[in-house]
Amino acid sequence: MQVHEEARLVAAAPAEAPLLSVRDLCVRFGGITALDGVSFDVQRGQVAGLIGPNGAGKTTLFNCLSRLYGYSEGRIRFDGQPLESVARHQVAGLGIGRTFQNLALFGSMSVLDNIKVGRHARTRKGFLANALRLPGVAAEEEDSSRRARELVRFLGLEPVADTRVAELPFGSRKRVELGRALASEPRLLLLDEPAAGLNHEEVGALGTLIRRIRDQFHLTVLLVEHHMGLVMSVSDHVVALNFGRKIAEGTPAQVRAHPEVIQAYLGTES
Numbered sequence: 001m002q003v004h005e006e007a008r009l010v011a012a013a014p015a016e017a018p019l020l021s022v023r024d025l026c027v028r029f030g031g032i033t034a035l036d037g038v039s040f041d042v043q044r045g046q047v048a049g050l051i052g053p054n055g056a057g058k059t060t061l062f063n064c065l066s067r068l069y070g071y072s073e074g075r076i077r078f079d080g081q082p083l084e085s086v087a088r089h090q091v092a093g094l095g096i097g098r099t100f101q102n103l104a105l106f107g108s109m110s111v112l113d114n115i116k117v118g119r120h121a122r123t124r125k126g127f128l129a130n131a132l133r134l135p136g137v138a139a140e141e142e143d144s145s146r147r148a149r150e151l152v153r154f155l156g157l158e159p160v161a162d163t164r165v166a167e168l169p170f171g172s173r174k175r176v177e178l179g180r181a182l183a184s185e186p187r188l189l190l191l192d193e194p195a196a197g198l199n200h201e202e203v204g205a206l207g208t209l210i211r212r213i214r215d216q217f218h219l220t221v222l223l224v225e226h227h228m229g230l231v232m233s234v235s236d237h238v239v240a241l242n243f244g245r246k247i248a249e250g251t252p253a254q255v256r257a258h259p260e261v262i263q264a265y266l267g268t269e270s
């Protein structure tokens with residue numbers, strides 16, 4: 001290989017491999033193609049937004065990343081590791097945390113206990129060790145409580161730490177879910193429509209919070225969101241889907257101005 005060609009290849013190589021790499025992903029449900037050859041990368045430390053009209057395939061993609069859905073074609077690599085080799089119950093331990101479109105909290109449990117549930121991916125002692133109170137269990141439990149309390153404070157939930165989640169207003173419950181996802185110490189945080197159901201003020205605060213989370217916990221965020229104002233203000237990179245295909249990606253400004261994106265949203269609220 002000629003020296004100048006080598007130099008060109010080195011210059012073209014990214015400084016660091018992407019944290020998440022999705023290639024040619026296809027998912028079919030009977031006759032419906034929910035994802036049709038979707039490829040994109042999420043770089044480390046990015047807030048990446050995934051947008052698209054209803055039925056575009058966003059949640060399906062999230063479900064593939066959480067291993068809730070299998071895929072017929074394509075591959076996903078997380079930090080270089082093929083996700084296909086990871087069982088569903090190992091996803092959180094690998095470093096992928098998520099929140100759900102419809103909150104998945106334990107209403108009768110306190111805020112603190114809900115957040116502590118998220119720690120299980122980081123605890124090493126099994127059910128038997130816990131039942132028998134073997135050495136190390138108490139220390140691990142203490143560590144989980146301390147970390148959960150730190151998150152409660154970080155999320156401004158201290159005044160309601162011991163309140164049952166069912167008694168909280170919707171916006172606070174969404175924060176609890178965020179806390180539970182953060183408790184697993186993810187390297188990639190998947191947020192499924194975090195702004196849904198929030199009022200204008202809460203959405204503004206959420207944008208600031210997402211960036212604070214990224215900076216403070218040094219993680220990468222992939223966000224599915226219909227609230228265009230939030231996605232465009234908080235994301236470094238945006239991927240747009242429509243009918244299961246990627247129609248655009250780039251900076252928020254590039255995606256917002258893309259003709260296919262404008263066409264996809266024509267007549268829908270944006």
Ligand SMILES: Nc1ncnc2c1ncn2[C@@H]1O[C@H](COP(=O)(O)OP(=O)(O)OP(=O)(O)O)[C@@H](O)[C@H]1O
Pocket residue numbers: 029032033034052053054055056057058059060061
């Ligand atoms: N479990 C399933 N079984 C059958 N079809 C499904 C299933 N999940 C999704 N689909 C279909 O796949 C397509 C993509 O749906 P998906 O929920 O991923 O879209 P979305 O972009 O998340 O939409 P929304 O913004 O409304 O949540 C839709 O046509 C949907 O009906």
